[in-house]
Amino acid sequence: MRLVSISVRNYRVLRDVHVDLDPSLTLVGAPNETGKSTLIEAAHRALFLRARTTGKLREAMLSQGRAEHPEVGVSFFARGKSWQVFKKFAGAAGQCALTEVGGSTWHGDDAEGPGLDLPQMGAGQPRGVPADPREDDRQLLSRPGIHRVAV
Numbered sequence: 001m002r003l004v005s006i007s008v009r010n011y012r013v014l015r016d017v018h019v020d021l022d023p024s025l026t027l028v029g030a031p032n033e034t035g036k037s038t039l040i041e042a043a044h045r046a047l048f049l050r051a052r053t054t055g056k057l058r059e060a061m062l063s064q065g066r067a068e069h070p071e072v073g074v075s076f077f078a079r080g081k082s083w084q085v086f087k088k089f090a091g092a093a094g095q096c097a098l099t100e101v102g103g104s105t106w107h108g109d110d111a112e113g114p115g116l117d118l119p120q121m122g123a124g125q126p127r128g129v130p131a132d133p134r135e136d137d138r139q140l141l142s143r144p145g146i147h148r149v150a151v
Contacts, residue, residue, distance in 0.1 A: 004082070006043045007073040010063045014038055046072035050112050051087040051094030061089055069094075075101075085111070 007018045013035045019028070028036045042061075049057065061070040069090040076083050082101035088094060098111035105111075 001076055001078040003043065004075040004077060005073075006039060006075075007071075008039060008042045009071040010066055010068040011042045011061055011070040011072060012038045012063055014042065015063065015066075042070070042072045043074050045089075046074045046085055046087045047076075049087075049089075051089055051096040052092055053089060053094065054091045058089055058091055 002023065003021050005018065005020045008014045009016050017035070017039065019039065028039065030036055045061070063070065069088050071088045073084065073086040084099045084101060086097045096111045097105055097107050099105040
């Protein structure tokens with residue numbers, strides 16, 4: 001999977017940000033506490049966390065002083081195709097859409113978890129990736145395509 005762009009609205013300190021990512025290298029630089037890590041976190045959550053997430057995880061995404069729900073869109077290239085995922089983290093009313101650019105669009109539970117389980121040619125709906133934050137690391141690391149990286 002190669003990320004192409006990230007769009008974030010009303011997510012912590014990020015009001016309305018769009019970043020196009022270079023295919024070979026993108027460096028994000030800015031002063032402390034301006035949202036660099038938040039941008040990456042938002043992209044990660046759009047790819048691997050359910051839009052209907054509630055509780056502390058969702059509360060941690062909220063932008064202070066704004067009533068709007070956090071929204072994150074990620075465009076990416078995987079399995080030879082271009083994809084877009086959009087999530088509105090609105091608790092039980094959360095919304096998710098996964099679009100194969102130039103092809104089908106899936107919504108709701110059918111669109112959850114595109115990062116690890118995209119639909120294949122001739123296959124049915126994409127299956128969601130469990131995004132339970134309590135999931136054991138060993139179970140997560142046992143999934144195909146997941147590798148631990150030391151930083």
